[in-house]
Amino acid sequence: MIFPSSLYLHIPFCRIKCTYCAFNTYVNLDNLIEPFVRALIKEIQIVGRSKPQQKLHTVYIGGGTPSLLTASQLDRILTTIRHEFDLLADSEISMESNPSDLTSEYMAAVKAVGINRLSIGMQSANDTELKLFERRHDLDAVLRAVESAREGGFDNLNLDLIYGIPQQTLADWEKSLQVLLSLTPEHVSLYALGLEDGTPLKTWVDTGKYPAPDDDLAADMYDLATDMLGSAGLAQYEISNWAKPGLECRHNLQYWRNLPYPGVGPGAHGYADGVRYSTILSPQRYIKLMNEAHREFVFPHTPATEQATVVDRESEIAETLIMGLRLTQEGIRRDSFRERFGEDLLDVHPETIARYEKNGLLYVDNNVVRITERGRLLSNMVFRDLV
Ligand code: SF4
Numbered sequence: 001m002i003f004p005s006s007l008y009l010h011i012p013f014c015r016i017k018c019t020y021c022a023f024n025t026y027v028n029l030d031n032l033i034e035p036f037v038r039a040l041i042k043e044i045q046i047v048g049r050s051k052p053q054q055k056l057h058t059v060y061i062g063g064g065t066p067s068l069l070t071a072s073q074l075d076r077i078l079t080t081i082r083h084e085f086d087l088l089a090d091s092e093i094s095m096e097s098n099p100s101d102l103t104s105e106y107m108a109a110v111k112a113v114g115i116n117r118l119s120i121g122m123q124s125a126n127d128t129e130l131k132l133f134e135r136r137h138d139l140d141a142v143l144r145a146v147e148s149a150r151e152g153g154f155d156n157l158n159l160d161l162i163y164g165i166p167q168q169t170l171a172d173w174e175k176s177l178q179v180l181l182s183l184t185p186e187h188v189s190l191y192a193l194g195l196e197d198g199t200p201l202k203t204w205v206d207t208g209k210y211p212a213p214d215d216d217l218a219a220d221m222y223d224l225a226t227d228m229l230g231s232a233g234l235a236q237y238e239i240s241n242w243a244k245p246g247l248e249c250r251h252n253l254q255y256w257r258n259l260p261y262p263g264v265g266p267g268a269h270g271y272a273d274g275v276r277y278s279t280i281l282s283p284q285r286y287i288k289l290m291n292e293a294h295r296e297f298v299f300p301h302t303p304a305t306e307q308a309t310v311v312d313r314e315s316e317i318a319e320t321l322i323m324g325l326r327l328t329q330e331g332i333r334r335d336s337f338r339e340r341f342g343e344d345l346l347d348v349h350p351e352t353i354a355r356y357e358k359n360g361l362l363y364v365d366n367n368v369v370r371i372t373e374r375g376r377l378l379s380n381m382v383f384r385d386l387v
Helices: 030-049 070-086 104-112 128-134 141-153 170-182 202-208 215-231 248-256 284-293 313-324 334-341 350-358 374-378 380-385
Strands: 005-011 055-063 085-097 117-123 155-161 186-190 234-238 241-243 268-273 275-279 305-310 362-363 368-371
Touching: 005 248, 005 268, 030 070, 030 284, 030 334, 055 070, 055 241, 055 248, 070 085, 070 104, 104 141, 117 141, 141 155, 141 215, 155 215, 170 215, 186 215, 186 362, 248 275, 275 313, 350 362, 350 380, 374 380
Parallel strands: 005 055, 055 085, 085 117, 117 155, 155 186
Antiparallel strands: 186 241, 234 241, 268 275, 275 305, 362 368
């Protein structure tokens, strides 16, 4: 069966590096944005031409801060995608953004070039927490950004929040959730703060300047969010994601269903034609490599491909299980699994699945295997045992 693909684009620029961030993104390189856009267009052409007539049903422009690109640069990128791929008429085209960039004029222009889903990095409704993160915006900027996005015609908005922040109380978190809900987003993503090596926040915690996040409190925050978002009509469909019915992020569903998504741009990851790969990190090197690219490449490789691994059947099954079990409602459909791998899921891991079903961590029926609410708390153990 041929599944339509998704395309991921990585924009590796930010104005300020947030104190918790370990993404592949760079500051003070605004002079490289236009050469980067030209290089990205070239990589999209290489990926499109090395496998003609690929159907795409989602495009995700992530980063970094894609909202540093002008509407005209986004237009050139999307025009290239339409030219090189079979972009289906009802495709979801998402873009991540920083609230500070979202004026009404910019929002209207971005909507006009075809972006139809906007993700706004809100992160917190508490200005002290936003300052700790050295975010480029305060709460007022978030409120204005959502207003501008609505004025610009966006009817599919995601808001991100982070919980488990040093010194954050349950009451602080409840306030952030209340403010978020007052903005009536169609989609919400919640992330537990991770302390990543090399980030200022990790150094501050390691040196005792701030307390380490409290896991039990973070679990209470997660439970509170589950209750509040559910009561507001946002259904949880993935461990960290909630949406109004029918507005689940189709691009991210592609990841969790372990379906193909070529990735372009420095620091992108991709999975296509049985190859999982990542691209080089440096924007300067990326631009140089694209400028020098003249020969043809075998899909999904491009001059930017750095590491590529052919995914064997066993790994594909393991990845399909781990990612599918993140989907709290959908789980893993047994008929799709059988169609893809030629055997029933219950025959692949009979003992493990039976054991976890018996102790209430997995739900199993004729159609589906999915993780239970209790299983979510122990999901890492379940995932580990299934691979
Ligand atoms: S805006 Fe996002 S990508 Fe950029 S530094 Fe902050 S967290 Fe990282």
